[in-house]
Amino acid sequence: MYRTTTCNSLRKEQTGQTVTLAGWVNSRRDHGGVIFIDLRDREGMTQVVFRPEEHPQVSEASHGLRAEDVIQVTGIVAARLAGTENSKLETGSIEVIASALTVLNKADVPPFPLDDTSVNEDLRLQYRYLDLRTLHMQRNLKLRHRVAKATRDFLDEAGFLEIETPVLSNPTPEGARDFLVPSRLNPGTFYALPQAPQQYKQLLQVAGMEKYFQIARCFRDEDLRADRQPEFTQIDVEASFITDEEIQTLIEGLLARIFKESRGVDIPVPFPRMPYSEAMSRYGSDKPDTRFGLELVDLGDVFKESQFKVFRSVVDGGGVIKAINAKGAAAKMSKEQLKKWEEWVKTEFGAKGLAYVKWSEGGEWESPIVKFFSDAERAALKERMGFAEGDVLFFGADLKLEPVCEVLGRVRLRCAELLGLIDAAGDQLNFLWVVDFPLLAFSAEDNHWVAVHHPFTRPKAEDVALLEAGEYGKVRAVAYDVVLNGVELGGGSIRIHERDLQAKMFEVLGVSPEDQQLKFSHLLRAFSFGAPPHGGIALGLDRLVMLIAKASSIREVIAFPKNNRGVDLMTQSPVEVDFKQLRELYISSTAKKG
Ligand code: ASP
16 A cells, blocks of 8 residues: 555644655755655645654655655654644644655656746646646646536436547538548548537437537637637537527526536526627627626717718718727826727727727817817717716727627727726626527628528527528527626527428528538438427536636646647647558648758
């Protein structure tokens, strides 16, 4: 037996007991020939003392110990002297007086001090197995386990079956690029790694499984942003004979259980519901952060007779003018800063500019456009926007709603940051369902309609006529996203279960009958054999754990993540492979070396 207990279990009550511990040398201190060691294992830390007068040989050996050596120690538990107790350690009232020491394995000097929080992330990822020894990474992975366990327990109790679906699978359109795997046994053909188990989970409903879940690995070959990984994990759920409201209630219960068990907090259910159109018009976002106001206000009617040509032409063209009032921001926003924000909206969103009015305490209205405003317009801004000394107004004007929302939605978030509104919200958890998403959006880039969620999402019953009539932009979907503090935790929908409606949807999306046969015949055929009404949802597990752990990135809650070039710095994958291996797969690379 390597140990009789762990490094986080001994308290004053065990004084006098002989114990054996095993773990890593966290630190070593030499106090005039007496060696003190903090011995660490996954559970915590225990102080071990090597006293030369009691055990000279063992004490002698302890002088050679270095950080991260793996050792086994036997000794007697003793209460620490009054005044030497360490209230930061759970075992801080005792120490173990070592009578035997075995070095199980020596360690080289680690490439970085494990308790240094300023270490460069690439180095941490290269030596991830050392980085994972740190208390905060151990805490994060334990938390992740708790979340997964709470998920399994909750869904099991609700009658859901955990069913695995293939990783070598068929392409499923979720809006990203597929990772492909060549099939050696079928020359010239490829599997796709699943972007989500979407079609399989629907086929499991056709198969009569009724309630499915899976903590599923998904793969999307995208350019990586801060909180994206090429492989990530979803809590994937699908059920038959279920309404959108029932799915939302189920997920509220699941999230309540997860937050209770992993963070000890009770979250209030049900969550508020907000239609997509309202989220966009009030917050400029389909995932609004409702911890603060700063709402977008409509000003179209105020400027309908404006002398300011830009606003006037937008109103005349049937467009949208909105503004937000950053209360108290004037003192924090210099002219240079306003210029920088303007540059930012130009480069980031292709906006033409960022109109503003700044009203410093005791000052005039400062703005390049205010000279065009009439007295009535000025009065309306004060009244409608609550505009007062110390405030800054930001405007968005465009013939279309989306660009206005996009710009002002992001300006709103930056204002909230600048004004400290996010910090002021403290531990507040604002959950929200955004519902009634549009079914389709027109992609100018591809010059055809694309599914906002995915092609299997059901149109609202009352909007099917609009679909038939070709009014695609007006059709709403039975689709819902769950949002926490401005972060999308997940989304889902009620699905199409009728063959003809699914075929119609493919047709609207520009999938030719030949392509439908080639790519989706299995699904269409399955729907003709008695597919039950069904729907589901998927929650991003990595993001959820990140928020619960209050971590800064999803890499902090994934054991072995890739960096932002998709590289695993520890194993150095992806790697080049032998010509021979490629030949077996009927593949040859066109990549240029260099
Ligand atoms: N498959 C969808 C996704 O990954 C979720 C769902 O509709 O259930 O976003």
